[in-house]
Amino acid sequence: MIDLYYWTTPNGHKITIFLEESGLEYTIKPVNISDGQQFEADFLAISPNNKIPAIVDRRPDDGGNPLSIFESGAILEYLAEKTGQFVPPDxxxxxxxxxxxxxxxxxxxxxxxxxxxxxxxxxxxxxxxxxxxxxxxxxxxxxxxxxxxxxxxxxxxxxxxxxxxxxxxxxxxxxxxxxxxxxxxxxxxxxxxxRPAVKRAYKKAERINTGPTVSSDRSKEILFGQGRRKR
Ligand SMILES: N[C@@H](CCC(=O)N[C@@H](CS)C(=O)NCC(=O)O)C(=O)O
Structure with a gap:
């Protein structure tokens, strides 16, 4: 079971496409980045760069504790390795x-x-x-x-x-x-x-959010106005 920390942006869609293609079980945990939810402590513990997407694999292959991964490219490589899909063996x-x-x-x-x-x-x-x-x-x-x-x-x-x-x-x-x-x-x-899985991924997005991510002055301030985070 994968928890996907997600918002409806291109980097988020990459992972819903993989998950829909592979058939892995997953739950979407929306992180509304227009509203500043990416700065909440629980999310930062998973994604220290305060960006979606991130995942938590509740059943990693080593049988150990849940494993969290951030950065969409790393997540795609991780899921490809986990499933043996979408990276050719040759x-x-x-x-x-x-x-x-x-x-x-x-x-x-x-x-x-x-x-x-x-x-x-x-x-x-x-x-x-x-x-x-x-x-x-x-x-x-x-x-x-x-x-x-x-x-x-x-x-x-x-x-x-x-x-x-x-x-x-x-x-x-x-x-x-x-x-x-x-x-x-x-x-x-x-x-x-x-591709049916791509269609499904974008349909899922519509259930989470249909508006633009950057719309208000407040969302611009949140997304473009950050300097170093205070501890
Ligand atoms: N290189 C990162 C980029 C992720 C990224 O830029 N995510 C954006 C949405 S597409 C985000 O979460 N922005 C929130 C913020 O900057 O506070 C990845 O590919 O995962």
Whole structure:
């Protein structure tokens, strides 16, 4: 049984997609990050970086105490190891999946997050920042399109690399990206959207929250106004 600490954002969806695909039993523990619940002591004990997603595996394979994991990439790797699913056993294919997972974690996700931040949320519209992250989004979607050439999925077989990348890539419009120039990304997005487990994951999200995560001045202050936490 997995407890999933979750909110309805791209990094949260990565894990509901895995859990729905794998059939592992899980319970969602909503953490409303617009309201500051990520700073509550119980959650920080699991996720010291005050971000969702995080999990607690109540039955880890070593038979020991419940095990908590934070960082979506680490969670996907953990669940893949636990279930033996969604990372191919073959050495070369496995490292294809793992390196593209890390590409998402270190590049695609953070850069698209900044892209959206400076266009949508920044109180001043800074041309340098907007252009910098628009160019980076264009570059990264291009890299993804090239990787998908002649393949159904990012690493060949369906893997945790797809689960990590899809929730971000489906926001292509807000990243200012035109799919007419990215035929492989368009096809892959359609393939991903049609998977029953992906549909179920997004349906689950609707039961938790349907509004935007960043809406009020208070939510902006909570999400963008933090310095060092007081002990
Ligand atoms: N690298 C982290 C990023 C997680 C992350 O940025 N989570 C956001 C929602 S998508 C969050 O919880 N933000 C709350 C906050 O910054 O206070 C991961 O992939 O798990």
């Amino acid at each position: 050495l070369r294919q496995r490292w294809q999946a793992i390196q593209w997972l890390h590409w998402q974690m270190g590049g695609f996700g953070p850069m698209l997050g900044q892209n959206h931040h400076f266009k949508q949320y920044a109180p001043e519209k800074l041309p340098y920042a907007i252009e910098r992250y628009d160019k980076e989004a264009e570059r990264l979607y291009g890299v993804l399109d090239d990787q998908l050439e002649g393949k159904s999925y990012i690493a060949g077989d369906y893997s945790i690399a797809d689960m990590a990348t899809y929730p971000w890539a489906r926001g292509y419009e807000r990243h200012g990206v035109n799919l007419d120039e990215l035929p492989n990304v368009r096809r892959w997005l359609d393939t991903m959207a049609a």
